[in-house]
Amino acid sequence: MPIPSPFPTIDIPQKDIHSFLFEREDRPFPEDQVVYIDGNTKRQLTYADVRDQARTFGIGLKSQWGWQRGDVLAVYSTNQIDTPPVVWGTLWASGVITTASPSYGVEELSFQLKDSRAKALVTLVDLLPIAAQAAADAGIPKDRIIVLGDKTTKEYRHWKDIIDPSTSVKWRRVKALNPEKELAFLVYSSGTTGLPKGVMLSHKNIVANLLQFTPTDPLDWTEDRLVAFLPFFHIYGLTCIMHHAILRGLPTVVMDRFDLNKFCQHIQDYKVTFAYLVPPVILLLAKHPDVAKYDFSSLKMVNSGAAPLTRELVESVWARLKVSVKQGYGLSETSPVTHSMRWSQWKSHVGSVGPLVPNMTAKYVNEKGVEVPAGETGELWMAGPNIMMGYLNNPTATANAITSDGFFKTGDIGYQDGDGNFYITDRLKELIKYKGFQVPPAELEGLLLGHEKVDDCAVTGVYSPEMASEVPRAYIVLVAGVRRAKDTELELIRYVEDRVAHHKRLRGGVRFLDEIPKSISGKVLRRVLRDMAKGEGQGEAAKL
Template sequence: MIFKSKYPDVTIPQVGIYQYVISNPKKISDDKVIYVDGITGKSITYGEFKHESKKFAAGLQDKLDFKRGDVLAIFSPNQVDYPIVLLGAIAAGGKVTTANPKYKVTELSYQLIDSGASVLIAHPDFLEVAIEASIEAKIPTSRVLLFGDEEIEEYKPYRSILINDREIEPVSYTPEEAKTTTAYLPYSSGTIGKQKGVEITHTNIAVNLAQLASADCKLGPHSIIMGILPFFHIYALTALIHAPLTHGATAVILSSFNVKTFCESIQKYKINHIYAVPPIILKLIDDPLVQEFDLSSVNKIISAAAPLSDKLEKKFYEMFKIQIYQAYGLTETSPLLLHSDTTKDAVPGSIGILAPNLKAKILSEDGHELGYNEPGELWVHGPNVMKGYLNNKEATANVIDKDGFLNTGDIGFQVAPAELEAVLLTHDAVSDAAVIGYYYEEEATEIPIAYVSIKSGYEQSQALAREIQSFVDGKVAQHKKLRGGILFIDRIPKSESGKILRRLLREKLKNDRMN
């Protein structure tokens, strides 16, 4: 059975994403502050954004010979001028790949090479990794530029090179070009395998903004949004960079999370709209410092990227009397799919209903369509579904069927099991390995845990488990570390075709933890 959204379809935008975000249906004044640094107070108005992004685009063309279809990479935590770089590259006709600033050299160089990036804009605090990765990716020093105002060694601030007086008329697209032209290349594990470039088109992101507006209709020039989620992630890319421009809202940008700065910003800027993830909710509940601040300006929190337990949602409301709504999506859907019903009959804490223009089906393990209240795998269809995985037709075919339905797989801060398994298999003691996600109540999120079989000549011990865990953790970014630890198993369960039966491992883990 095919399920359809109960909402009427939104009109699918017929323009490129730059034209869409500055179309200004709400008649926003050029003086309206759109982005503000929550620490320094440095701000960018709507008018400044338009001028600076078009100057950045001109600089790319004039100084770096950046052409339509070229790829610019951003390697930085949240910055007040991150949107200028992001959408400036789009205005120049380029694509943008956004990288996690916590990546190690091998992870960043892989993304730079795989995406075909020819320009890298990096934060000075992460320059050492950026330099090594850019060398591996054969990006010349002259095309590696910095946020900020300081020149470090031979690496110059992008403003000193690219921002001059000339502004360009942003590259435009026909409706068909907007539908097929890639704008963003965030990286995702998908449901299996190594990180893959997700081709998000101009139409994908524009229509998802329209879907978000329908779901979150209270956004407007009065909205002051907390900008804490990492900009490289599709959730923040949509909700914190693009949505403020389309709604005339103000985003208060923080580069990292700590309870004191977070609460100070709410109190200082009277933030009323927060996009969050479950670990943030947990920290606000657990830290007594929160009680010292006035959070009364907040009238809505939307939690996404991982499930928020009903227990945490209820406890938060009891403490702060602030309603939390949940949303669900993934990188491959730009990202919004489901959101809490915001009507008076809504059930707080529930994931809710399909966003406009979407259809869904639930399939059993053997591929049969299921009906209401029958557990199975969620497949979705809509104009916000990605174009595909970059240069990977096989992976695309594995997740998008002949009717255009996408297999959603897992949600969250995605960790590719196969990527960690490949690292595990390079350890001398490991003969086979399988990684699964385990919901960890203390962190209010899923964490990776590994089952390993060891070679003859080695003995199962806590010391060996710690050694293997440390070996892997030294080679991957923070969110990929095996925080659930290493568990030994005599044989990894697999199907006749050799596919790891992760469901059996999850059941085993659940049973072992209960006993």
């Protein structure tokens, strides 16, 4: 039988995201509560600022651009405190948001713009060279590119200039007709084919997930504060920080990118009490000498997600800083949170991602798809109101991922202990997970095969203790006559580095082989490569 959540079932209102956040009768904090604080400029936005600016932008989209239900706005930017009003203004206008990594090059961004059928693009002045070219490739006109941030340019309008010039027209918001079926976000998740898939998240998916995971983190707007360096384009930052902060009125220091000393300084200066982190940052807290310069006494707890965390790191952070570290689990396809460790159990269940959040059920299945008893190892399947609608323009992938009775196949292997806590032990999927970002091996393999010195290749993930993350490593069969030399290895690393997003670089280095291990059908035997990697060093890594 499927495993239920140990928590009581909660009511999920039939509301769209904007109604849920901004038309509330149960809001415990005042309208002038500061929610977002710019970590660089100290500029602030209150709850009322965000609500009012979102409405103004939404009206502008409808009056200036004739925005229709389902029209897609792409956000290609680092974290900005103006991102929330742009996002919720688009939802006010019955639109859809797709978020893209600011590390994307022209081809990667262009693909997402085309696949999502984006009608407009918002970006930063510094990203305009890439953004403008990708938009042109995708057929987005120049006057539909607008900029965020404090930097401006005469060539492109600022997002605040998208306003209704008329005072006579009364614009009213059209609410989602069916929050369960109406698309709100398109976040992109890489596949083993190398082409990212658009994960379709409905209004209900996000509303449900906010109600599912927030009770697991007992925070109070009167005393708790967050810090936000996790990118808002990633589902972890989008739901757990950007949406979570406005829902609960939590003052949140927004960082445009991660910088260890700034991060530590913000914790000290703003008396940050809770932080959503990833294992590489936990590693820095445990070992980096600069951390000793700062006061972390305000931190009650930190949550680590996006990748597994070792017991050694959890214990090292506690020994050094007396900061508690718990884990959670989720995926883009689950909006994302499905598990969250109880605060009281972080020390007794290190390594667990915690119990299922409310309104979810799970089961473990064997290789034949047959359910195994609780406690036995199997692939984790889950069902609940936070499971995605499916993959955009990809019914085959959707059918392969979601069963007829609504269970999402995670591709992750694990088990449940006697206390109801879940453990993730391995991954069926071939995707490499670098600091929470998915790296499709096939994409890197296709790129390497285009190099004149490469005869055959395979890419797999290897764990790097130094980075506390899985990193991509390439196994290369060189063309006859090419020497196996350090210069060749570095040449191939740089070749990839120049052509992919930051998180896809060959940080695990390059290894040369006589032959790539393959099955009779020609499929790369990645498990053989992973076993081989266990006996090898990390090798030359691309710069962080």
